[in-house]
Amino acid sequence: MADLTTDFLGIKSPNPFWLASAPPTDKEVNVRRAFEAGWGGVVWKTLGAEGPPVVNVNGPRYGAIYGADRRLLGLNNIELITDRPLQVNLDEMARVKADYPDRALIASIMVPCDEASWKAILPRVAETGCDGIELNFGCPHGMAERGMGSAVGQVPEYIEMVTRWCKMYYDKPVIVKLTPNITDIRGPAKAAKNGGADAVSLINTINSITSVDLDLFAPEPTIDGKGTHGGYCGPAVKPIALNMVAEIARDPATHSLPISGIGGITTWRDAAEFMVMGAGNVQVCTAAMTYGFKVVQEMIRGLSHWMDEKGYTSTADFVGKGVPNVTDWQYLNLNYVAKARISQEDCIKCGRCYAACEDTSHQAIWMHEGRTFEVNDAECVACNLCVDVCPVENCITMERLAPGTVDPRTGRTVPAEYGNWTTHPNNPMAKAAE
Amino acid sequence: MTSPFTPGITAGRLTPETLSSNFSDLHAPYDGHEASVAADRCYFCHDAPCMTACPTDIDIPLFIRQISTGQPQAAARTILEQNILGGMCARVCPTETLCEQVCVRETAEGKPVEIGRLQRHATDSVMASNAHPFTRAPSTGKRVAVVGAGPAGLSCAHRLAMLGHDVALFDAKPKPGGLNEYGIASYKSTEDFAAREAAWLMQIGGITLHTGRKLGVDVTLSELQSDFDAVFLGLGLGAVNALTCAGTDRHGVSNAVSFIEELRQASDLAALPIGRNVVVIGGGMTAVDAAVQAKLLGAENVTIAYRRAQDAMPASLYEQELATAKGVRILPNVMPVAIHGNGTCAEIELEYTTTEGGTLKGTGETTRLPADQIFRAIGQTFVPAGTDGPALEHGKIAVDATGRTSIPGVWAGGDCTPGEDLTVVAVAEGRDAAMDIHTTLTGEA
Ligand SMILES: Cc1cc2nc3c(=O)[nH]c(=O)nc-3n(C[C@H](O)[C@H](O)[C@H](O)COP(=O)(O)OP(=O)(O)OC[C@H]3O[C@@H](n4cnc5c(N)ncnc54)[C@H](O)[C@@H]3O)c2cc1C
Ligand SMILES: Cc1cc2nc3c(=O)[nH]c(=O)nc-3n(C[C@H](O)[C@H](O)[C@H](O)COP(=O)(O)O)c2cc1C
Ligand code: SF4
Numbered sequence: 002m003a004d005l006t007t008d009f010l011g012i013k014s015p016n017p018f019w020l021a022s023a024p025p026t027d028k029e030v031n032v033r034r035a036f037e038a039g040w041g042g043v044v045w046k047t048l049g050a051e052g053p054p055v056v057n058v059n060g061p062r063y064g065a066i067y068g069a070d071r072r073l074l075g076l077n078n079i080e081l082i083t084d085r086p087l088q089v090n091l092d093e094m095a096r097v098k099a100d101y102p103d104r105a106l107i108a109s110i111m112v113p114c115d116e117a118s119w120k121a122i123l124p125r126v127a128e129t130g131c132d133g134i135e136l137n138f139g140c141p142h143g144m145a146e147r148g149m150g151s152a153v154g155q156v157p158e159y160i161e162m163v164t165r166w167c168k169m170y171y172d173k174p175v176i177v178k179l180t181p182n183i184t185d186i187r188g189p190a191k192a193a194k195n196g197g198a199d200a201v202s203l204i205n206t207i208n209s210i211t212s213v214d215l216d217l218f219a220p221e222p223t224i225d226g227k228g229t230h231g232g233y234c235g236p237a238v239k240p241i242a243l244n245m246v247a248e249i250a251r252d253p254a255t256h257s258l259p260i261s262g263i264g265g266i267t268t269w270r271d272a273a274e275f276m277v278m279g280a281g282n283v284q285v286c287t288a289a290m291t292y293g294f295k296v297v298q299e300m301i302r303g304l305s306h307w308m309d310e311k312g313y314t315s316t317a318d319f320v321g322k323g324v325p326n327v328t329d330w331q332y333l334n335l336n337y338v339a340k341a342r343i344s345q346e347d348c349i350k351c352g353r354c355y356a357a358c359e360d361t362s363h364q365a366i367w368m369h370e371g372r373t374f375e376v377n378d379a380e381c382v383a384c385n386l387c388v389d390v391c392p393v394e395n396c397i398t399m400e401r402l403a404p405g406t407v408d409p410r411t412g413r414t415v416p417a418e419y420g421n422w423t424t425h426p427n428n429p430m431a432k433a434a435e
Numbered sequence: 436m437t438s439p440f441t442p443g444i445t446a447g448r449l450t451p452e453t454l455s456s457n458f459s460d461l462h463a464p465y466d467g468h469e470a471s472v473a474a475d476r477c478y479f480c481h482d483a484p485c486m487t488a489c490p491t492d493i494d495i496p497l498f499i500r501q502i503s504t505g506q507p508q509a510a511a512r513t514i515l516e517q518n519i520l521g522g523m524c525a526r527v528c529p530t531e532t533l534c535e536q537v538c539v540r541e542t543a544e545g546k547p548v549e550i551g552r553l554q555r556h557a558t559d560s561v562m563a564s565n566a567h568p569f570t571r572a573p574s575t576g577k578r579v580a581v582v583g584a585g586p587a588g589l590s591c592a593h594r595l596a597m598l599g600h601d602v603a604l605f606d607a608k609p610k611p612g613g614l615n616e617y618g619i620a621s622y623k624s625t626e627d628f629a630a631r632e633a634a635w636l637m638q639i640g641g642i643t644l645h646t647g648r649k650l651g652v653d654v655t656l657s658e659l660q661s662d663f664d665a666v667f668l669g670l671g672l673g674a675v676n677a678l679t680c681a682g683t684d685r686h687g688v689s690n691a692v693s694f695i696e697e698l699r700q701a702s703d704l705a706a707l708p709i710g711r712n713v714v715v716i717g718g719g720m721t722a723v724d725a726a727v728q729a730k731l732l733g734a735e736n737v738t739i740a741y742r743r744a745q746d747a748m749p750a751s752l753y754e755q756e757l758a759t760a761k762g763v764r765i766l767p768n769v770m771p772v773a774i775h776g777n778g779t780c781a782e783i784e785l786e787y788t789t790t791e792g793g794t795l796k797g798t799g800e801t802t803r804l805p806a807d808q809i810f811r812a813i814g815q816t817f818v819p820a821g822t823d824g825p826a827l828e829h830g831k832i833a834v835d836a837t838g839r840t841s842i843p844g845v846w847a848g849g850d851c852t853p854g855e856d857l858t859v860v861a862v863a864e865g866r867d868a869a870m871d872i873h874t875t876l877t878g879e880a
């Protein structure tokens with residue numbers, strides 16, 4: 002069993018799996034249970050400024066998207082930050098940290114966007130002995146209406162300013178949690194870095210309406226006939242989060258900035274993918290909310306098993322390993338030519354590849370007598386749609402045409418050398434090959 | 436106390452509670468969640484093989500998708516547009532040899548999408564609301580006589596009524612439904628489903644039911660031809676093949692279909708007599724149904740004696756497994772040579788058989804089984820009603836692809852015509868004949 006001990010910003014935890022700031026980390030009682038269940042760290046549910054705490058709605062605060070058999074694929078919430086008094090949270094954090102010194106404990110904070118507010122809360126947070134802070138610039142509902150959360154996260158100047166205050170009044174690591182509700186994630190990431198952030202964490206939840214009640218004609222979750230957009234999370238957001246992590250990891254301006262990956266992580270594989278794309282550790286919320294704390298056991302065993310198979314002894318061995326392979330479209334090798342291949346042995350003759358290719362792709366699959374399906378190389382563009390819709394895994398594969406063979410679709414010989422759009426004759430901006 | 440071990444033919448072998456559990460639904464209906472999980476397994480195949488295999492061409496992928504999007508009643512409409520007896524077919528179709536046999540998931544994993552149960556889920560939702568989803572077209576003023584209120588006749592009558600024709604539906608029996616009412620195994624059609632479905636079907640309007648009217652006795656074909664614009668015959672099979680062996684006149688020997696009919700109509704199963712040692716002669720669906728129901732009534736030993744090898748049995752493997760699971764013994768490669776007993780049968784003597792060069796022969800070796808009750812289930816034949824009927828082909832009414840007989844203006848379908856004897860086939864033939872009658876009477880396609 003490979004050792005999963007992770008060092009993130011000098012904060013050690015027995016594994017890279019942290020619970021994200023959310024209901025699972027709202028109280029001492031659940032955080033203790035989380036640690037007992039094996040979680041490597043927690044980011045405490047976001048703290049607000051001293052004074053009367055925020056109030057939550059008293060009706061439903063979650064909406065959901067399901068796959069087969071009511072498998073939860075996406076969750077949406079309209080919950081705010083912690084609705085318990087600041088001092089209660091701080092006292093609990095101090096007790097928990099004292100009892101679990103080997104686990105990471107991070108305080109998530111969201112206070113108004115003025116220096117005094119941050120200056121006031123940071124020393125009190127520091128007193129708890131927690132390992133660092135995370136600035137919640139992500140919450141997309143409720144708090145944003147009050148000029149906090151994603152209202153800050155959407156303005157890079159504010160991010161930079163607040164981060165700078167935090168670095169000034171707090172001496173342990175500062176993580177900036179980013180909102181995905183922007184057009185280019187690299188802007189906020191650069192701002193955090195410029196403000197002196199030790200790391201960014203992403204993503205927070207995505208603005209969303211999960212569904213509409215067709216009798217009430219109102220968004221769900223519906224409270225007394227009305228609904229509001231909430232924050233979307235869970236397996237459905239993973240692809241969006243992964244891209245944002247990769248974008249930050251590969252941008253030269255932010256390349257060295259540590260990342261805590263968040264968004265839809267449900268299994269060891271999801272975690273490994275985020276880490277390969279540059280995340281030094283990961284945070285999880287919805288998977289724990291769906292299956293309970295025990296779900297981390299699968300992640301721990303799974304990641305360790307995979308590392309053994311790969312011969313890795315430390316998570317550092319593979320963090321960021323895939324980043325160099327994320328590139329721009331223009332640098333993809335246009336001389337790589339593939340064709341779809343259908344394994345007649347595995348095919349169950351459902352005809353979905355045919356319907357997909359014939360109706361919506363390149364009319365490159367023949368349906369022969371007796372429902373046998375065959376790819377017509379003279380039309381196949383290797384788009385992969387048939388692979389994606391085939392219900393049998395690995396029944397359709399993509400086979401590369403060897404250099405030197407003729408592509409029946411274009412009639413051209415497949416070149417051996419790499420060639421991309423930047424040098425392609427059809428590109429008006431092409432630079433002549435040297 | 437009477438028990439399975441009580442000798443002879445006697446009633447009340449099992450308690451009323453055991454009987455009612457024995458004769459409850461063979462497959463419990465899905466609840467809503469089960470249905471959505473089952474529906475989700477469907478791949479929505481292109482040019483779906485299951486659809487091709489359905490004799491009524493129900494758009495199976497479409498109705499299953501409608502279930503998975505939360506609209507079982509809309510799904511039912513998709514089914515009923517093609518097959519107005521979709522509710523009964525969902526219960527009685529041998530799906531293992533029809534749609535589910537060719538389901539791609541059967542090919543892939545040996546576990547088909549459970550099309551029959553999903554079809555039941557959809558059609559039950561409509562029946563439960565008691566809504567009839569179709570309305571009649573404006574009256575055409577045409578009148579059609581449909582003889583036989585079995586699946587073929589009901590399907591034909593409904594389609595004709597929907598298209599605006601007035602239908603007079605005749606049946607010799609006191610109740611409509613044909614074998615749905617009198618023949619189908621009772622654990623396939625529980626809670627009086629056949630009668631409820633027939634009544635629901637009639638809600639379309641424009642169908643006048645005349646029960647107790649037998650063609651050839653109470654009315655002749657030529658009378659119907661002169662009184663109506665068209666006639667459809669859905670007469671089913673009237674006679675049971677005779678058993679040719681010594682001693683068939685002994686008390687205790689009867690037809691499986693009569694036994695089943697009695698059972699289907701019994702108001703109290705505890706009052707229905709059954710033997711201790713029952714032997715069913717035959718190898719088809721009727722033999723299996725009679726044997727299983729004899730066992731469920733409390734017979735101690737039930738044996739199906741079939742003359743050929745077990746893999747040649749007309750009953751599907753699924754039906755055979757159902758029988759053996761219920762405790763029925765299947766004895767293949769034997770044929771009856773004599774029924775012994777003193778007035779009442781006590782034993783059946785069977786001769787072992789072998790097939791040589793395609794012909795079945797006795798080996799000369801015999802065996803005897805105790806038998807206080809013997810059911811014949813060796814097939815049924817068509818009995819022409821009167822002498823003015825249409826031409827026959829292999830003993831059944833000859834028809835073309837749209838159900839036209841040799842007599843102009845007379846159509847036929849269902850078991851009385853050539854083709855597979857299945858409820859769903861009868862429904863398809865009744866429907867297709869109705870469409871052709873409609874085209875003929877109105878000139879519209
Ligand atoms: C025991 C048994 C079990 C079966 N189980 C199944 C099963 O599980 N699944 C399946 O798909 N199929 C099954 N079948 C076959 C199925 O029942 C028939 O294929 C189907 O009922 C044929 O429909 P039909 O309308 O042609 O004939 P029938 O259902 O036989 O209906 C014919 C109707 O015509 C009436 N009639 C006959 N002669 C006259 C006349 N002269 N005048 C007026 N009315 C007349 C009869 O009273 C009857 O109501 C079974 C058959 C039997 C015998
Ligand atoms: C009910 C709920 C409340 C949340 N509250 C907070 C919060 O107070 N502070 C915060 O930074 N993120 C909050 N989040 C966002 C999560 O920490 C996390 O970024 C997001 O859910 C994506 O991860 P996931 O896909 O694993 O759930 C909340 C999420 C949920 C579902
Ligand atoms: S890869 Fe695309 S073009 Fe080729 S066969 Fe598959 S769907 Fe058609």
Ligand code: SF4
Pocket residue numbers: 343347348349350351352353354355374390391392393396397
């Ligand atoms: S989608 Fe896959 S299984 Fe279905 S026909 Fe095509 S290759 Fe065969």
Ligand code: SF4
Pocket residue numbers: 351476477478479480483484485486495496499537538539540548550
């Ligand atoms: S063959 Fe099976 S999977 Fe395909 S459409 Fe029919 S029921 Fe669905």
